[in-house]
Amino acid sequence: METVDLLLIHGAVVTMDAAGRIFLDGAVAVRGNEIVAVGSSEDLTARFTAGETLDCQGCAIIPGLINAHAHVPMSLLRGLVADQQLDVWLFGYMFPVESRFVDPEFVFTGTQLSCAEMIRGGTTTFVDMYYFEEEVARAADLAGMRAICGQTVMRLPTPDAASFDEGLERARAFIEQWHGHERIIPTIAPHAPYTCTDTIYREAAALCRRYGVPLVTHLSETEREVEESRREREVTPIRYAKRVGAFDGKCIAAHCVHATEDDIRLLKEGHVGVVPCPSSNLKLASGIAPLRRFIEASLRVGLGTDGPASNDDQDMFTEIHLAALLPKGVSGDPTAVPAHDALALATSSGARAIHLDHLIGSLEPGKRADIAVVALGRLHSAPRYHYAPDALYSHLVYGARSADVRDVLVDGRFLLRNQQLLTIDEDDVLRRAQAIANRIDVFLAAREDNLLDKILAIGGVQQSEIFEVQAKALIDPQTAERVIQALHESDITITKASERTQYDTYFLWDDEERGRIRIREDHRTDPGARVEPKYTITLMAPAQRGEYRMAVLFGRARYTALADRTLRFYREYFQPDRIVEIEKRRRRWRIQYRDADFAVNLDTLIGHARPGPYLEIKSRTWSRKDAEHKVELIGELLRRFGVSEDALIKQEYVEFETAVVER
Numbered sequence: 098m099e100t101v102d103l104l105l106i107h108g109a110v111v112t113m114d115a116a117g118r119i120f121l122d123g124a125v126a127v128r129g130n131e132i133v134a135v136g137s138s139e140d141l142t143a144r145f146t147a148g149e150t151l152d153c154q155g156c157a158i159i160p161g162l163i164n165a166h167a168h169v170p171m172s173l174l175r176g177l178v179a180d181q182q183l184d185v186w187l188f189g190y191m192f193p194v195e196s197r198f199v200d201p202e203f204v205f206t207g208t209q210l211s212c213a214e215m216i217r218g219g220t221t222t223f224v225d226m227y228y229f230e231e232e233v234a235r236a237a238d239l240a241g242m243r244a245i246c247g248q249t250v251m252r253l254p255t256p257d258a259a260s261f262d263e264g265l266e267r268a269r270a271f272i273e274q275w276h277g278h279e280r281i282i283p284t285i286a287p288h289a290p291y292t293c294t295d296t297i298y299r300e301a302a303a304l305c306r307r308y309g310v311p312l313v314t315h316l317s318e319t320e321r322e323v324e325e326s327r328r329e330r331e332v333t334p335i336r337y338a339k340r341v342g343a344f345d346g347k348c349i350a351a352h353c354v355h356a357t358e359d360d361i362r363l364l365k366e367g368h369v370g371v372v373p374c375p376s377s378n379l380k381l382a383s384g385i386a387p388l389r390r391f392i393e394a395s396l397r398v399g400l401g402t403d404g405p406a407s408n409d410d411q412d413m414f415t416e417i418h419l420a421a422l423l424p425k426g427v428s429g430d431p432t433a434v435p436a437h438d439a440l441a442l443a444t445s446s447g448a449r450a451i452h453l454d455h456l457i458g459s460l461e462p463g464k465r466a467d468i469a470v471v472a473l474g475r476l477h478s479a480p481r482y483h484y485a486p487d488a489l490y491s492h493l494v495y496g497a498r499s500a501d502v503r504d505v506l507v508d509g510r511f512l513l514r515n516q517q518l519l520t521i522d523e524d525d526v527l528r529r530a531q532a533i534a535n536r537i538d539v540f541l542a543a544r545e546d547n548l549l550d551k552i553l554a555i556g557g558v559q560q561s562e563i564f565e566v567q568a569k570a571l572i573d574p575q576t577a578e579r580v581i582q583a584l585h586e587s588d589i590t591i592t593k594a595s596e597r598t599q600y601d602t603y604f605l606w607d608d609e610e611r612g613r614i615r616i617r618e619d620h621r622t623d624p625g626a627r628v629e630p631k632y633t634i635t636l637m638a639p640a641q642r643g644e645y646r647m648a649v650l651f652g653r654a655r656y657t658a659l660a661d662r663t664l665r666f667y668r669e670y671f672q673p674d675r676i677v678e679i680e681k682r683r684r685r686w687r688i689q690y691r692d693a694d695f696a697v698n699l700d701t702l703i704g705h706a707r708p709g710p711y712l713e714i715k716s717r718t719w720s721r722k723d724a725e726h727k728v729e730l731i732g733e734l735l736r737r738f739g740v741s742e743d744a745l746i747k748q749e750y751v752e753f754e755t756a757v758v759e760r
């Protein structure tokens with residue numbers, strides 16, 4: 098008789114090996130961190146004496162599940178914002194919150210919370226990409242899990258690196274520190290083509306080749322990403338990734354939801370692990386990955402949960418379930434992804450996707466003893482049929498839940514036994530996680546009510562002068578001509594003249610104390626001027642209004658930034674109660690009159706009942722005294738232009754009756 102440390106007996110062993118062997122009354126023998134035999138209980142009990150024997154009656158014994166794409170510390174951001182598209186979710190919420198709250202403690206606690214959840218759900222290996230990745234590695238190691246840990250790099254400042262050079266150096270040091278660990282594979286994770294540069298990808302690829310570790314990244318997650326990539330780089334994100342060397346070594350590419358046929362060829366040739374994340378892809382409305390095509394094309398396909406802020410759990414049983422159902426629904430073919438293939442995505446095929454199939458993914462002698470024991474007799478999975486052993490796949494994929502997982506081993510060590518977590522103090526982690534979430538809650542509660550905090554969170558904002566004086570008058574075309582002539586008189590200096598069409602979109606709130614936001618698309622139309630439109634976003638705080646005979650003085654804070662996102666992004670991010678659109682043709686003169694600068698505008702409103710022309714004279718300043726002085730000068734100018742007091746309008750354009758767009 099041979100001796101082993103552990104014998105799992107009387108379970109239905111689903112090996113997920115190439116031959117698809119199942120042993121209905123089966124056993125698995127484990128010595129040290131390795132599986133030494135798989136077979137019938139009768140054979141293995143006759144062959145081995147075991148230090149310990151575990152009865153798995155009524156259970157399936159399966160390879161530990163592989164979560165091939167995750168951001169595990171993000172469990173602390175679970176439930177923070179829902180029902181948004183990727184860009185609003187990421188740039189409006191995740192990045193701003195992460196830049197403020199992500200630190201080593203956040204990452205360690207979030208990882209512990211995720212490890213507890215994953216172990217309870219039968220996951221033994223995960224692939225991560227996040228910040229302070231050494232804390233992910235430390236927590237995963239303490240939990241006893243197997244993990245590929247990717248230190249994220251991008252061109253934007255991140256919570257752990259002010260520049261990408263620093264990020265690359267951080268990643269190198271991290272790999273150096275953890276390289277050679279038994280269960281933790283340290284690596285680098287360039288976030289995505291739209292947040293990285295060629296240099297980041299090329300240097301990351303070189304680092305991965307040097308250490309023989311896989312490069313982890315996001316590719317072709319949304320249609321928008323693919324469109325923008327085609328527009329800016331003339332290639333899809335996947336072709337771009339190949340061009341910058343990402344496929345030269347081992348690569349794990351999350352999502353690939355919008356991979357084209359050409360992309361699929363590149364992924365195949367590059368031996369790239371492709372990892373759709375069905376729940377996250379659905380929740381962020383990114384789409385449904387062509388899983389069936391990936392399998393047909395013999396790609397290395399795995400499944401991931403993605404971060405718990407976009408899923409919101411880390412339950413691989415749900416991902417397997419969706420991977421089996423979605424392709425059926427999309428194609429109308431119930432065999433599109435059969436139960437066996439769906440389970441393979443989180444086991445044998447998942448192991449190929451993360452380039453660890455020599456170690457894990459199936460129950461075979463010589464492989465690591467990463468095993469999950471799943472109870473099959475619960476209400477939702479009973480009764481069972483045995484006439485076809487294959488029915489087991491169906492029980493596991495369509496019926497089983499993560500809560501059915503009874504025992505979990507990694508490297509032959511129990512991490513979960515009889516549903517008791519052995520390596521993590523769950524209560525302690527839950528308490529620490531809630532304490533961090535409470536701090537974020539306070540920050541978000543204040544930010545969501547405060548437009549300034551919200552606009553600051555998306556960056557690039559400058560404050561402009563506090564006081565604005567302005568006069569507006571409805572005039573006739575003859576007066577407009579007179580204004581133009583008067584501007585050329587000797588005591589007025591024109592410093593700049595332009596013509597433009599401006600499309601202004603105002604976001605308004607019923608509670609006017611919140612202020613309002615204007616997004617302006619400004620097209621210069623004068624000959625020889627810039628052709629590219631300029632986009633700006635301006636927050637105007639509620640104004641203190643000073644009424645004068647010939648002008649109005651507004652005292653209000655104004656914050657302006659270049660608007661580098663779409664109108665849809667801003668609408669979904671700011672969620673205004675009402676939207677007002679104003680289109681106008683504007684002739685503008687910047688002038689100096691006496692000791693002051695003014696803008697003089699002749700405006701025509703397009704599609705408006707009272708199109709104008711309107712004369713506007715405006716000036717901004719930091720000083721109230723200066724503003725009051727300018728009020729007097731505006732009075733003088735109006736008299737020179739022949740504009741009488743009764744032509745004056747004290748409203749702003751946005752306050753006129755204008756087209757109100759339904760949200």
Ligand SMILES: CSC[C@H]1O[C@@H](n2cnc3c(O)ncnc32)[C@H](O)[C@@H]1O
Binds near residue numbers: 195318377
């Ligand atoms: C590269 S991990 C860190 C970074 O990625 C953000 N993130 C999480 N999930 C996704 C996703 O599905 N697509 C793009 N970016 C994602 C996360 O918030 C971190 O900042």
Ligand SMILES: [Zn+2]
Binds near residue numbers: 166167351403
């Ligand atoms: Zn992701």
